[in-house]
Amino acid sequence: xxxxxxxxxxxxxxxxxxxxxxxxxxxxxxxxxxxxxxxxxxxxxxxxxxxxxxxxxxxxxxxxxxxxxxxxxxxxxxxxxxxxxxxxxxxxxxxxxxxxxxxxxxxxxxxxxxxxxxxxxxxxxxxxxxxxxxxxxxxxxxxxxxxxxxxxxxxxxxxxxxxxxxxxxxxxxxxxxxxxxxxxxxxxxxxxxxxxxxxxxxxxxxxxxxxxxxxxxxxxxxxxxxxxxxxxxxxxxxxxxxxxxxxxxxxxxxxxxxxxxxxxxxxxxxxxxxxxxxxxxxxxxxxxxxxxxxxxxxxxxxxxxxxxxxxxxxxxxxxxxxxxxxxxxxxxxxxxxxxxxxxxxxxxxxxxxxxxxxxxxxxxxxxxxxxxxxxxxxxxxxxxxxxxxxxxxxxxxxxxxxxxxxxxxxxxxxxxxxxxxxxxxxxxxxxxxxxxxxxxxxxxxxxxxxxxxxxxxxxxxxxxxxxxxxxxxxxxxxxxxxxxxxxxxxxxx
Amino acid sequence: xxxxxxxxxxxxxxxxxxxxxxxxxxxxxxxxxxxxxxxxxxxxxxxxxxxxxxxxxxxxxxxxxxxxxxxxxxxxxxxxxxxxxxxxxxxxxxxxxxxxxxxxxxxxxxxxxxxxxxxxxxxxxxxxxxxxxxxxxxxxxxxxxxxxxxxxxxxxxxxxxxxxxxxxxxxxxxxxxxxxxxxxxxxxxxxxxxxxxxxxxxxxxxxxxxxxxxxxxxxxxxxxxxxxxxxxxxxxxxxxxxxxxxxxxxxxxxxxxxxxxxxxxxxxxxxxxxxxxxxxxxxxxxxxxxxxxxxxxxxxxxxxxxxxxxxxxxxxxxxxxxxxxxxxxxxxxxxxxxxxxxxxxxxxxxxxxxxxxxxxxxxxxxxxxxxxxxxxxxxxxxxxxxxxxxxxxxxxxxxxxxxxxxxxxxxxxxxxxxxxxxxxxxxxxxxxxxxxxxxxxxxxxxxxxxxxxxxxxxxxxxxxxxxxxxxxxxxxxxxxxxxxxxxxxxxxx
Numbered sequence: 012x013x014x015x016x017x018x019x020x021x022x023x024x025x026x027x028x029x030x031x032x033x034x035x036x037x038x039x040x041x042x043x044x045x046x047x048x049x050x051x052x053x054x055x056x057x058x059x060x061x062x063x064x065x066x067x068x069x070x071x072x073x074x075x076x077x078x079x080x081x082x083x084x085x086x087x088x089x090x091x092x093x094x095x096x097x098x099x100x101x102x103x104x105x106x107x108x109x110x111x112x113x114x115x116x117x118x119x120x121x122x123x124x125x126x127x128x129x130x131x132x133x134x135x136x137x138x139x140x141x142x143x144x145x146x147x148x149x150x151x152x153x154x155x156x157x158x159x160x161x162x163x164x165x166x167x168x169x170x171x172x173x174x175x176x177x178x179x180x181x182x183x184x185x186x187x188x189x190x191x192x193x194x195x196x197x198x199x200x201x202x203x204x205x206x207x208x209x210x211x212x213x214x215x216x217x218x219x220x221x222x223x224x225x226x227x228x229x230x231x232x233x234x235x236x237x238x239x240x241x242x243x244x245x246x247x248x249x250x251x252x253x254x255x256x257x258x259x260x261x262x263x264x265x266x267x268x269x270x271x272x273x274x275x276x277x278x279x280x281x282x283x284x285x286x287x288x289x290x291x292x293x294x295x296x297x298x299x300x301x302x303x304x305x306x307x308x309x310x311x312x313x314x315x316x317x318x319x320x321x322x323x324x325x326x327x328x329x330x331x332x333x334x335x336x337x338x339x340x341x342x343x344x345x346x347x348x349x350x351x352x353x354x355x356x357x358x359x360x361x362x363x364x365x366x367x368x369x370x371x372x373x374x375x376x377x378x379x380x381x382x383x384x385x386x387x388x389x390x391x392x393x394x395x396x397x398x399x400x401x402x403x404x405x406x407x408x409x410x411x412x413x414x415x416x417x418x419x420x421x422x423x424x425x426x427x428x429x430x431x432x433x434x435x436x437x438x439x440x441x442x443x444x445x446x447x448x449x450x451x452x453x454x455x456x457x458x459x460x461x462x463x464x465x466x467x468x469x470x471x472x473x474x475x476x477x478x479x480x481x482x483x484x485x486x487x488x489x490x491x492x493x494x495x496x497x498x499x500x501x502x503x504x
Numbered sequence: 505x506x507x508x509x510x511x512x513x514x515x516x517x518x519x520x521x522x523x524x525x526x527x528x529x530x531x532x533x534x535x536x537x538x539x540x541x542x543x544x545x546x547x548x549x550x551x552x553x554x555x556x557x558x559x560x561x562x563x564x565x566x567x568x569x570x571x572x573x574x575x576x577x578x579x580x581x582x583x584x585x586x587x588x589x590x591x592x593x594x595x596x597x598x599x600x601x602x603x604x605x606x607x608x609x610x611x612x613x614x615x616x617x618x619x620x621x622x623x624x625x626x627x628x629x630x631x632x633x634x635x636x637x638x639x640x641x642x643x644x645x646x647x648x649x650x651x652x653x654x655x656x657x658x659x660x661x662x663x664x665x666x667x668x669x670x671x672x673x674x675x676x677x678x679x680x681x682x683x684x685x686x687x688x689x690x691x692x693x694x695x696x697x698x699x700x701x702x703x704x705x706x707x708x709x710x711x712x713x714x715x716x717x718x719x720x721x722x723x724x725x726x727x728x729x730x731x732x733x734x735x736x737x738x739x740x741x742x743x744x745x746x747x748x749x750x751x752x753x754x755x756x757x758x759x760x761x762x763x764x765x766x767x768x769x770x771x772x773x774x775x776x777x778x779x780x781x782x783x784x785x786x787x788x789x790x791x792x793x794x795x796x797x798x799x800x801x802x803x804x805x806x807x808x809x810x811x812x813x814x815x816x817x818x819x820x821x822x823x824x825x826x827x828x829x830x831x832x833x834x835x836x837x838x839x840x841x842x843x844x845x846x847x848x849x850x851x852x853x854x855x856x857x858x859x860x861x862x863x864x865x866x867x868x869x870x871x872x873x874x875x876x877x878x879x880x881x882x883x884x885x886x887x888x889x890x891x892x893x894x895x896x897x898x899x900x901x902x903x904x905x906x907x908x909x910x911x912x913x914x915x916x917x918x919x920x921x922x923x924x925x926x927x928x929x930x931x932x933x934x935x936x937x938x939x940x941x942x943x944x945x946x947x948x949x950x951x952x953x954x955x956x957x958x959x960x961x962x963x964x965x966x967x968x969x970x971x972x973x974x975x976x977x978x979x980x981x982x983x984x985x986x987x988x989x990x991x992x993x994x995x996x997x
Contacts, residue, residue, distance in 0.1 A: 318814075319817075319917065319918065320813055320814045320817050321811075321813045321814060324812075324813050346943075347943045347944065347945045347985045348944070348945060349944045349945065349946050349947055349948070350918060350944075351916075351917065351918020351919065351942050351944075352918070354942045354943040354944050354945075355941070355942070355943070356941070356943065356987065359941060381945040381946075381985075423844075424812065424844065425812065425843060425844020425845070426844065448848070448849070448852060449844050449847045449848070450839075450840045450847040450848070450849065451840065451841070451842045451843075451844075451847050452840045452841060452842065452847075452874040453842050453874075454842055455842070492840045492874075494849065
């Protein structure tokens with residue numbers, strides 16, 4: 012028996028303990044391995060997994076600095092293996108995993124606010140190595156701090172290629188069968204590549220919103236039995252759950268999965284809860300009707316809009332309905348393909364982000380410009396062509412400069428208002444108005460007596476911020492007279 | 505006693521019989537005059553009115569050519585006066601009054617289709633004579649075949665001037681009172697000017713959608729008692745009801761009228777029905793909630809949108825709800841004033857027209873560009889500044905070239921479809937798709953077996969129509985890839 016274990020790990024990094032063990036039979040199904048990690052501040056038991064070629068692995072993310080001891084037990088070990096390691100300072104820029112904070116918002120484990128400005132590239136990691144690198148390079152220069160993508164390959168318009176490998180071991184095909192799998196055995200090569208993608212994203216500060224199941228499938232992965240799915244969920248959670256930037260999305264368009272009923276989803280959520288000691292953020296994404304996001308295992312609402320005309324305009328309604336953070340991760344894509352969900356202007360996509368923001372919620376980007384080479388950011392990654400990302404960077408910079416998250420406030424029927432809440436009875440430190448597709452030449456404002464605010468007029472499309480000076484009492488602000496204007500009032504007295 | 509009567513009147517013109525009578529007392533309230541007009545095809549009794557200075561007038565619109573006899577009775581006449589006149593051919597371009605046709609649409613009395621493309625200029629007729637003429641000139645060069653305007657002057661933002669005259673006789677003011685009226689006496693000068701406006705519009709083929717009451721008022725006209733309002737309604741209907749282009753709109757934003765309840769509106773509708781032998785088109789326009797448009801006296805729905813984001817997208821819903829033609833006469837205005845209803849882009853206003861059209865309904869234009877001179881088309885008329893009117897002309901030309909009205913048909917979730925219905929089991933003669941704010945690069949179509957259609961791609965903003973040739977079976981059309989595209993398929997086999 013051999014064992015490898017890092018002697019030092021940075022806080023929120025990954026300790027990886029590797030033990031040799033049996034290769035015979037089906038180790039994926041027949042053997043199990045578990046690690047318990049102990050520190051003054053936490054005791055955490057993490058499931059391990061079989062990585063092929065006699066390698067058994069337990070991964071662990073430490074949440075504290077200092078000494079940890081571990082204790083590994085396994086079906087093939089006579090007695091537990093113990094040891095210790097040191098957890099050092101977190102690496103520069105690492106703030107830990109993202110959690111729900113203030114009911115409707117998010118923060119990293121160390122308290123740093125996290126404001127999701129996400130994108131979707133369903134199978135970017137399954138493209139060529141060159142495009143894989145290009146996508147990471149594009150992301151690095153982008154506003155995106157979260158990316159939704161699938162574990163499994165995708166079969167859909169513009170998505171007809173085969174992946175470099177498959178998640179499951181091949182089985183013997185029956186006559187006329189295109190694919191056959193042994194769902195009890197995984198291909199570690201496939202998952203190591205997925206981990207590489209997650210790690211690379213983590214290094215860039217990008218959250219990996221992992222879509223565990225999806226219906227766009229010619230391989231048969233959407234038609235596994237529940238117990239096969241649970242076996243796969245256990246394996247996936249054990250393998251990648253220690254990476255601090257992992258979020259669980261049970262499915263994309265769960266309601267299009269051909270044979271699944273609510274009980275199945277609940278069982279799968281149970282599998283995650285049982286095997287994920289970190290309680291990573293967990294959601295389930297719809298096509299038509301929303302899942303019941305009040306279920307206790309749902310940490311935040313990951314929503315596709317249900318109406319062609321009203322998308323993020325309903326975020327405040329959904330906040331009230333579910334009492335959790337709302338991310339409208341599919342509000343349509345900037346692009347020009349044939350499908351109605353994939354041919355928005357950059358202006359409209361940006362507007363939908365601001366409509367979510369001003370209602371105390373969040374949105375997700377995606378891009379689907381027609382390409383006869385079938386390379387669209389939405390699935391493949393590569394490079395961005397659209398006009399919205401620059402504006403989403405402007406939005407993200409605006410949000411990052413605020414002293415706290417935006418909450419819906421005293422809106423008028425024809426502007427939406429949010430504020431960074433102050434204490435009770437106190438005028439808020441920041442008030443924001445957003446004018447959407449309207450084009451007011453001016454608006455009139457009245458501030459609470461005894462307060463003064465610096466007024467700024469924003470053009471969220473032209474990405475300008477114009478200082479209009481200190482205001483008290485009632486005053487008129489001349490705006491841009493163009494669409495997508497906003498006003499930001501920052502308290503100075 | 506003197507009597508004047510035209511010896512010949514064109515069909516759908518106005519016969520005006522004037523009789524001298526008493527000036528003493530209050531002829532507006534104390535006297536009455538009525539005419540009965542008889543022809544092989546119709547017998548019609550029309551109320552007359554007092555026009556001041558001893559002039560009593562009965563107006564009549566003949567619907568048939570040939571000989572008419574008349575019989576005038578009045579409270580001040582010992583016996584009826586009779587006579588006859590000849591009705592000649594309608595003047596060139598005159599098709600008679602507009603009526604509801606095919607449940608959801610309109611046609612002139614002679615069967616010519618009427619497709620409303622209306623605008624709103626609330627008090628254009630109460631501006632200077634120079635601007636009055638300028639407005640008519642602008643209308644003449646515009647796409648608009650209907651205009652909504654008020655009988656009474658308007659008090660609101662950008663509307664603070666006094667009219668050249670007042671509809672009622674002045675009464676003695678109490679101390680501190682700005683205005684005082686004898687609501688039992690009218691000022692014929694005021695109404696003659698209104699009639700001039702209606703006639704001038706009629707000569708241009710523009711329908712006059714007359715707003716009988718409205719809440720934007722500093723003169724007290726919105727606070728008359730019900731019986732005062734009924735007295736005024738009787739007078740107005742008797743005076744202008746004979747003009748073929750008159751439509752009755754009981755009120756603009758009826759639900760903002762300070763002291764009115766449903767029973768009052770029903771009583772006023774009854775007054776119209778009792779005194780209007782022509783059964784002119786009659787509607788009532790909301791601010792918030794719709795009136796009950798299923799009421800039998802409501803001929804068509806004249807609606808203001810209720811939702812900031814969905815306006816004419818709901819036209820098919822409202823058609824089903826009310827079973828009558830739907831005109832969304834206030835869907836927001838093109839402009840840039842401070843109010844959210846008055847600062848749409850020309851693109852958005854035009855899109856809302858097409859959304860109404862593709863759902864088998866109609867829409868109304870309005871324009872509110874900021875003017876420190878307080879001259880805005882929406883109230884004052886004068887000239888148009890916007891980008892939508894040219895596109896509405898394109899829409900009107902498109903509609904006018906169709907062989908019948910558009911009815912909603914087999915829509916997809918991401919395009920709206922309408923057709924000019926054919927017979928049962930028959931493929932329709934024309935099929936139209938509209939893509940709204942979406943930007944499909946192409947769409948795929950399948951035609952019924954055995955049919956062939958000429959395919960055209962429309963850019964409703966750039967106002968282009970591109971012939972793509974004859975198509976059969978399944979085919980792909982490459983579209984503009986820009987917003988506001990449409991497809992028109994015209995059956996050739």
